[in-house]
Every structure is written in C-alpha cells, then in structure tokens.
Amino acid sequence: MRFRLPAHGLTSNTLIVLVAVFLAVFGNLSFFGKVLKGYPLAAGNALALASLAAMLVATTTLLLALTCFGRTTKPVLIGILLLSSLAASFMDSYGIVINDEMLQNAAQTNLAEARDLLNVKLLGYFVMLGLIPAIVIVRLPLHWRGRRVEALARGKLLAIILLFMVGTALAFGGFYASFLREHKSLRSFANPAYFIYSAVKYSTSPLAVKGRQALTAIGTDAKIPASDVERELFILVIGETARADRFSLNGYARDTNPQLRRANAVSFSNFWACGTSTAVSVPCMFSLIGMDEFDTKKGASQENLLDVLEHAGVNVLWLDNNSDSKGVALRVPYQSYRSPDVNPVCDPECRDAGMLSSLQKHIDAHPKGDIFVVLHQMGNHGPAYFKRYPPAFEKFKPACQSADLSQCSREEIGNAYDNAILYTDFFLGKVIDLLKNNDKEFETALLYVSDHGESLGENGVYLHGLPHAIAPDAQLNVPAIMWLGSGFSDVDFPALQRKRDTRFTHDNIAHTVLGVMEIGTSVYRQKMDILDGYRKPEREPVGQEN
Numbered sequence: 035m036r037f038r039l040p041a042h043g044l045t046s047n048t049l050i051v052l053v054a055v056f057l058a059v060f061g062n063l064s065f066f067g068k069v070l071k072g073y074p075l076a077a078g079n080a081l082a083l084a085s086l087a088a089m090l091v092a093t094t095t096l097l098l099a100l101t102c103f104g105r106t107t108k109p110v111l112i113g114i115l116l117l118s119s120l121a122a123s124f125m126d127s128y129g130i131v132i133n134d135e136m137l138q139n140a141a142q143t144n145l146a147e148a149r150d151l152l153n154v155k156l157l158g159y160f161v162m163l164g165l166i167p168a169i170v171i172v173r174l175p176l177h178w179r180g181r182r183v184e185a186l187a188r189g190k191l192l193a194i195i196l197l198f199m200v201g202t203a204l205a206f207g208g209f210y211a212s213f214l215r216e217h218k219s220l221r222s223f224a225n226p227a228y229f230i231y232s233a234v235k236y237s238t239s240p241l242a243v244k245g246r247q248a249l250t251a252i253g254t255d256a257k258i259p260a261s262d263v264e265r266e267l268f269i270l271v272i273g274e275t276a277r278a279d280r281f282s283l284n285g286y287a288r289d290t291n292p293q294l295r296r297a298n299a300v301s302f303s304n305f306w307a308c309g310t311s312t313a314v315s316v317p318c319m320f321s322l323i324g325m326d327e328f329d330t331k332k333g334a335s336q337e338n339l340l341d342v343l344e345h346a347g348v349n350v351l352w353l354d355n356n357s358d359s360k361g362v363a364l365r366v367p368y369q370s371y372r373s374p375d376v377n378p379v380c381d382p383e384c385r386d387a388g389m390l391s392s393l394q395k396h397i398d399a400h401p402k403g404d405i406f407v408v409l410h411q412m413g414n415h416g417p418a419y420f421k422r423y424p425p426a427f428e429k430f431k432p433a434c435q436s437a438d439l440s441q442c443s444r445e446e447i448g449n450a451y452d453n454a455i456l457y458t459d460f461f462l463g464k465v466i467d468l469l470k471n472n473d474k475e476f477e478t479a480l481l482y483v484s485d486h487g488e489s490l491g492e493n494g495v496y497l498h499g500l501p502h503a504i505a506p507d508a509q510l511n512v513p514a515i516m517w518l519g520s521g522f523s524d525v526d527f528p529a530l531q532r533k534r535d536t537r538f539t540h541d542n543i544a545h546t547v548l549g550v551m552e553i554g555t556s557v558y559r560q561k562m563d564i565l566d567g568y569r570k571p572e573r574e575p576v577g578q579e580n
Contacts, residue, residue, distance in 0.1 A: 043175030046107045046184065047099070047191045053111050053167075056092035057226060060163055061118045062090065064125040066222040072217050084208040084492055085202050092202075093227055096195050099188060107176065112168040118226040119164030119375030123156045127440060129495035130419075131222040132229040136499045138313040138330070141236075144357050144372065150418040153438035179515075190223065219504040249528040250335060252322060256548075256555035258404065263520060267397065267476035269465055270543075272316060273484030274356055274413030275498060278303055278408040278511045280455050290455045293463030294498040297517055299480075300530055302564070305514035307486045308540040310498045310505045315485040316360040316410075319540040322557050323423050339544040340366050340408075346553045349400045353389040363408070383421050386411045386461045390468060397472060404551055405476070409465070416488060416497055419450035423457035428457075444491040451490060466517050477521030479491060479550050483543060484512035514538065516564070526568045538564060 044052075069086065073079050102110045121132045130136065140148075178184065203210050213220070222228050278284050282291045283301035294301070308318035308325040318328045320338040340363060343350050352363035355371045374380040384571035389409050399407060416421055418437040430449035434442035442450075462482055469478035487509045489495040498509045518525055545562035548555065560566050 043177040045177050045179070045187065046102065047105075047187055049107065049111065049171070049174065049176065050098045050191075051091075051095055052099055053115065053171075054091050056167060057094055057115070058087065058091045061122040061225045062223070063122065064129070065090070065220065065225065068220055068223055069217075072220065079209065082206045085206050085209075086174065086213070088443055089202055090224060091198060092195050092199050092526045093224070095228065096192065096199075097227055099191055099195070103188065104178075104181070104184070108171055111171055114166050114230070115171070116160070116164040118228065119159045119162075120156070121225050121229045122163055123159035123223065124151075125223055125436075126159075127155060128497045129489070129493070130226075130497055130499050131220065131417075131501060132232060133310045133499070133501060134232045135309065135314050135501075137229075137232055137236045139311050139499065142313055142357055142360065146372070147357060147415065148438040150416075150421070153436075153441075155438060155440060157194055173440040206366050219501070222501060222504075248335070249337060251341070252337045253555045253557045254345050256342050256346035256553050258346055258348075258552060258559075259554055262552045265408075265476050266479070267469065267472055268405070268479045268481070268547065269407045269409060269469065270407065270481040270547065270548055271462065271465060271480065271514065271568050272319070272356075272410045273482060273549060274312065274411045275414050275486065275488045276414050276455060276458060276484035276513050277487035278305065278513045279508070281513045282453060283515070284513065288452055290452055291459045293459045293466075294517075297466045298527075299462075299466070299515050300527070300534060302514040302516070302534055302536070302538055304535050304537045305483065305512055306537070307484070307512045309502060310486045310509045311411060312356070312485050313360050315540065317362055319483065319485070319543050320362045322544050325539060325541050329331050337365075338362055339547060340406075342544075342548070342555060342557060343406050343551065343553070346404075346551075346555070348404045348406050348551065349552075350406050350408075351396060352408045352410065353393070355384060355386050355389055355412045356410045356415070358407075359410065381424060384412075385424065386413070386458070387464055390464055393468060394471070403464055406547070406551065411458065411461070413484070414451060414454040414488060416451075418545070419447070419454050422454035427457045427460065429452050429453060439478055439491075439496055447490055451488070462515065469517070471523065473519045476519070478519030479522065480515070480517040481546065481550075482513070482515040483540070484514075486510065487512050522569070524569050530568050532563070533568075 069083070073083060073085065094105050098111065124130055124132065124182070177399055209528035280286055280290060281301060282289050283294055284303040307315050308328060309315040314330060317330060317333040318325055320340060321328055321333045321336065322339065323332055323336065340350050344366065350366040352359055352366055352368045353371060354368065355377070358370070359368065369376065371377040371389050372384055374382070374384060377384040378391050379385040393407065412422060417439050420433055420435050430452045432446050433450040433453055434446040436442055439447055462480070469480055472478055486498050488498050489506060489508050492506060492508060495506065500509060542562050545559050546564040547562035548558045549560070549565055
C-alpha cells in the first residue's frame with residue numbers, strides 16, 4: 035500500500051511525534067548502547083527496556099510540544115534536527131556528553147581547533163540525520179486548524195504523554211528506580227533532551243552573559259615581606275589534555291620525559307584536576323575558592339591568583355598558545371601566540387616553544403620586582419594529536435595522521451598522543467634552560483600542571499569533557515612537574531621525591547605559588563602549599579596556617 039499524506043497536510047502534533055520517533059531511533063545509538071551495557075537484553079527486562087524506548091519518545095515529544103507552536107513549528111524542529119545530528123555524531127564517535135561545559139568549550143574554541151573536529155563521519159551524520167530530514171520538513175505541508183483548535187489538540191497531546199509517562203513509571207517502578215538511582219549518567223546521553231537542557235544552563239551562565247555580577251576583590255593585603263631580598267622568577271606552565279600515566283617519570287614504559295629526567299624534576303603522580311574541560315579547569319586552578327565549591331559563576335565573580343600577585347606588586351604576564359585564558363587573565367598583560375605574526379615557530383602549526391622567543395626580553399625589561407609568567411600550552415589538544423608536534427618528534431610509530439579517530443587504531447592514536455607528550459617534555463626542558471640562565475639574578479622555579487586529562491579509547495570513550503562525577507581517571511589524573519633553581523637549596527628534594535605519590539589537586543596550585551613567591555596574605559593556606567614541610571621555616575610567607 036502506498037503511503038499518502040492527508041489532503042490538507044499533517045497536523046503539527048503529528049509532525050512533532052514523527053520527529054520525536056525519528057530522533058529516538060536514529061539519534062540515540064549511544065544512549066541505547068550504554069543502556070544495554072547496564073541492562074543486557076533478556077526476557078526478564080525486555081518489556082522494561084521497550085518501555086524505556088517509549089519513554090524516550092514521550093520525553094522528546096513533550097519537549098518539542100512545549101517549544102513548537104504555529105509558525106515556529108518547522109524552524110524549531112529543523113534547528114533541533116540539525117543540532118541533534120551533530121550531538122549524535124560526537125557522542126557516537128567519541129563517547130562524550132554534550133553538557134554545559136562542552137558547549138562552553140565550543141563557544142570559546144577557535145577556528146583551527148574547530149576545524150580539527152570536522153571529518154567525513156560528522157558530515158555524514160549531519161546530512162543523513164539533520165539536513166535530509168530538515169528538507170523533508172520544509173517540503174511537508176502543515177494543516178493549520180486555527181489557534182483554538184490547535185491549542186486544544188496540543189493540550190490533549192500533552193495530557194496523553196504525561197499520563198503515559200506516569201503510567202509507565204508506575205508499571206515498571208523497580209526498573210525506573212534502579213535506572214534513576216544507579217545509572218544517572220545515562221540520562222546525559224539522551225538526545226536531544228540533555229543537550230537542550232545543557233544549552234539553557236550554559237546560556238544563563240556568567241561566561242555566556244558577561245558583566246552580570248560585580249567582581250569581589252581578594253588578597254588585597256598581599257605583600258612581599260621586607261626580609262625577602264631575593265627576586266623570584268616563577269614560570270607556571272598550564273598543560274593541555276595531558277594525562278599522568280603517559281609520563282615516564284610516573285612509571286610509563288615509554289621514555290616520554292627524557293629532558294625532565296635529566297633536569298631532575300619532581301613529578302607528582304597523584305595529582306587531580308578540578309574539571310574535565312579547559313573552560314572549567316583553568317579558572318578553577320587559579321581560583322582560591324576550592325574545587326569542592328567552585329563553579330564558573332563563582333569563579334567569574336571573584337578575583338584570582340593573578341590579582342593577588344598584582345596586589346603584592348609582582349610583575350605578571352600571561353602568554354597563550356591555546357584558545358585564551360578562559361577569563362583568568364582579563365586584568366593582567368596578555369599575549370596570544372596562535373598567529374605566525376607573533377609566534378616565530380610555526381610550521382604551519384604554531385608551536386608552544388614560540389612563547390619563549392621574547393620571554394628573556396620581558397625579564398630584562400623588568401629590573402625590579404618579582405616576575406610571574408604563565409605559559410598556556412596547546413599541548414596535546416585533540417583529536418588531531420599529530421598536529422601537536424613537529425615531524426622530528428614522531429618517535430612512536432605508526433602514528434595516527436587523522437583528526438577522525440575512527441580511521442586509526444588505538445595503537446596509532448596512542449603513538450600520536452605520546453609523541454605530543456614528548457614535545458611537551460622538550461618544551462619544558464627549554465623553559466628550565468631559560469630559568470637556569472637567570473638563576474644568578476633570581477630564585478627560579480617551574481611548576482607544570484595539565485588542565486585535565488584525555489580518554490584514548492578506553493571503554494569506547496575518547497577526548498574529554500565527561501561530567502566530573504562519571505569521568506574516568508584518565509580525564510582527571512593529570513601530570514604535575516616541579517623544578518627549582520639553586521636559590522631553593524634549602525628545600526629537601528630527596529624527601530620531596532619520596533612524597534611524589536602524595537595526593538594533590540588543582541587547589542594546591544595557588545597556595546604553592548604564593549608560598550614559593552614568599553607573599554604574605556590572609557588567603558594563603560600553608561597546608562595547601564606543596565612545599566609545606568620541605569623548607570626552612572624562615573621561607574614561609576606570612577599568612578593563615580589553616
């Protein structure tokens with residue numbers, strides 16, 4: 035029998051239900067795949083799983099029915115289809131969740147980073163699940179029955195959906211109690227419901243709507259004690275997407291840290307990130323709020339470590355070879371090195387080493403006062419790991435040469451990733467060389483900490499950005515490296531090396547910087563200083579001891 039449309043076209047309710055069914059069937063492969071891992075298909079739960087599929091359709095229908103009416107029906111449905119196709123592609127390809135943090139990263143990414151995510155598979159999803167259905171909707175006639183009739187019909191649809199959802203939940207109460215209690219993370223893969231929820235959440239965040247709240251000053255009492263006659267030169271390197279277990283200093287079988295090993299740097303293997311995305315972790319690691327209470331709204335409303343350093347009269351500089359500082363460096367001197375007009379080391383990818391090209395001139399231009407420099411790396415930014423290092427650093431082969439990770443084996447992906455770690459080791463070696471050249475005029479120090487880690491295919495998950503509560507250790511356990519110059523001869527390095535497995539987090543960074551810089555301030559917490567207990571008491575800054 036040949037299918038024919040009603041003479042006057044479809045009603046908006048019918049179209050909404052059809053789109054909801056289409057999205058549930060074709061846009062939720064990741065959702066159903068993860069559900070079946072938690073609830074293997076068997077006779078005992080087949081009906082419950084079928085009800086879950088029906089509930090997904092009902093939830094999507096409810097969402098669409100509340101947002102589409104009259105002339106907005108087609109534009110809204112088309113927009114959701116196009117966005118859902120992209121969400122499905124990223125979830126199916128990388129196992130990631132489209133939450134507010136991921137949307138925040140997308141909004142703050144640059145063109146080069148976005149280009150790395152474009153591939154044939156993404157285009158296929160966009161065409162098949164987004165563009166073609168959108169064209170069909172454009173060409174379908176809708177039967178408008180008048181505002182009153184349409185409103186009554188929509189009310190009936192909503193009532194039927196709600197009754198169905200309540201009835202289903204009651205009929206399979208045990209299943210849904212387990213699903214909601216034990217598998218909360220699965221809801222994050224519901225497409226399009228979760229990414230729409232995330233979009234609303236992000237749109238109301240302070241990073242999307244700037245200037246909404248006043249900035250609270252902190253550490254205004256910061257000062258350098260008169261007894262501190264030596265100048266400090268501290269370089270903080272923010273790594274990108276590096277994971278602790280790929281550093282040979284932490285026991286990784288491959289020698290990915292030859293330069294750091296020769297420099298006798300201390301590696302803290304039990305170091306944990308505040309978040310799983312740059313947009314959250316970078317503001318958090320400079321905040322003094324504490325990661326347990328930190329969120330982007332609080333972080334944006336309060337001064338950070340850089341402000342405290344400036345209150346103390348420190349010369350602060352932020353150099354960036356990543357997208358930007360995520361709002362951290364808004365009130366200090368800042369320079370991007372993402373362009374060959376500024377970065378002399380581009381081939382054509384602009385390398386992290388280019389940030390060092392004019393750093394000595396900056397140091398020489400400040401003959402007085404302490405100097406604090408942040409170097410924000412491109413590091414291991416994925417998925418195009420092969421772009422993150424020059425050809426000379428392709429030690430581990432064969433290396434994946436595609437940004438579409440589905441085209442490469444896990445071994446090839448891991449090789450490219452390790453090559454990028456090797457280049458970070460080279461870069462950090464160059465930073466240490468610069469500090470050594472200034473060791474006679476300054477007490478020099480380096481701290482390297484990555485913003486977050488990366489999944490490389492474990493359990494089918496790639497990249498990063500999973501919610502903190504369900505993120506694997508690979509996305510949270512980050513490398514942290516410390517090197518101190520000859521001016522810190524009073525530090526008990528052997529004892530520090532023996533404590534390399536002590537648990538630290540991004541919360542320790544700000545207090546360690548304040549301690550090394552010998553800045554007295556009420557916001558300093560001595561017990562949060564990584565070097566607490568490993569140096570002479572007279573080196574401790576004035577501050578609270580709790």
